[in-house]
Each structure stands twice: as C-alpha cells, then as structure tokens.
Amino acid sequence: MKDYSNSVIFPKGEKNPFSQYFDGQSYLQMLTGEGVVIGNVTFEPGCRNHWHIHHAMQGGGQILLCTGGRGWYQEWGKEARELHPGDVVVIPAGVKHWHGAAADSWFVHLAVEVPGEETRTEWCEPVDEEIYCCLP
Template sequence: MEIRRLGTLPTRKAPAKSFTGNVWQDPIIEAPEPALLKSNVVMFEPGSRTAWHTHPMGQTLYVTAGTGRIQKWDGPIQEIRAGDVIWIPPGEKHWHGAGPNTMMTHISMQEGHDGVVVEWLEHVTDEQYGA
C-alpha cells in the first residue's frame, strides 16, 4: 500500500503541443506495472481544449465541475457538465474541453498498451470548436 500526500506531485501546465489555451493537470496515479491505469484531474479555463487524440485502451472522463464540450470525429459537439461520465472507446478520435465562457474540470482515466496511453493528433481549430 502507498499513500501519496496532497502536493507530492505538483500541478503542471498542460503542454501547448497537445492543448489549446490554459489547461492544468494534477496527477492522480500512474500505477506501477503490471497495472495499466493513469489518471489526472484536468482543469480547463474557458475556451481551452485538448487537441484531437485517441486512446489505445479507451478513456473514461468524470466531469467534476463546470460545463464543457466534447466531440468525436464526424460527430456533433455535445455539452458535458458536472456529474457526467463519458466513455470513449479505444481508437475513437475525439477532443474535449471547457465551454467558451465557463471553466470545466474532469478526472481522466485511461489504461496504457505497450506503454502508450494517448496518441496526440492535430489541434482543434477555432472553427471546429465553435461549430
């Protein structure tokens, strides 16, 4: 058993190569092998979002605060809000982030395959975000 105290892993700014706008991540767990789980609390400022991406083993999001947006490739933008749980199947191209005027926080949970938990793709354009 391991208890990790608050602040052991510091908040980090999400990298601009994978996110648009100001996004902050608090690591929850990067479980040691043979476990596969990786999880973060992710806080999106208004208008901020991920780039398009996929997960080899899928992803679960649990929205804890605010309202945001999510979209799968060739699908409509959908609103997400506190209390929503979203399952994204393996390999599904998608993005998620805050609403244009609201912050949004979610817990992301994903498992890795051969050490890979996410494949980052192109940025979501302002036109795609505003569609």
C-alpha cells in the same frame, strides 16, 4: 462567468506539461500513477485539447468523469456533446476525439486511463477554431 477553478474536489495542479497539445491553458494534478492512472485536468475558459486517439493492442481507452464547470466532448464525424458535472464519457481505444472547456466556463474532469496492452496516445491537429467558436 462562474469561476469553477476552486470549487472542485481535487487540487487544480500545475500548468499542464502536455500544453503543446492544448489551445489555451490547462492544469494537471495526477491522482494516481499506478494501476489505473487518473489525472485531474482543469481547463480555463476556451481551453481544449487537440484531436487525439488512445491506441491499444487490447483494452485501453479513456473515461472522463466531469466534476466542475461546463465543457465539450466530440468524436470525429459526430456532433459535439455538452458536458456538466456528473457526466461520464467512455471513450473506446481507437476513437479520434477532443474535449475541453466551453468558451465561457472553466471545466474540470478526471481523466481515467483504461488499462490495456501497448497503450499510447496519438496527438493530431487542433480543433478548428471556426467550429469551436460556433458551439453555444
């Protein structure tokens, strides 16, 4: 298993303060907190966040810029998509989804919050373990 935890551009950060919405260990280093909010999120192998929705009255959503390792992104009702460095995922507001590391790899992405009006994140149920474990 290749260790991508130290092979990325931005610092790994501290243990993620949103850990109650993750299965496994992740780390967060906020890069910006004003204007366009950007966080560097590092996932240990097997770590993924719960299903969630980025709500907004106008605009909003999230963009993932993958920078290290191998991971997964899935929208509700669709097949999971494998992610690699250089991949970009545009997630419109209102789309239920999850993202995280592959079982055998660290994964790192920049999470860009798309500016919008009355934005908030709704955290939902964990990703089904049986479905996650079947991903290659």
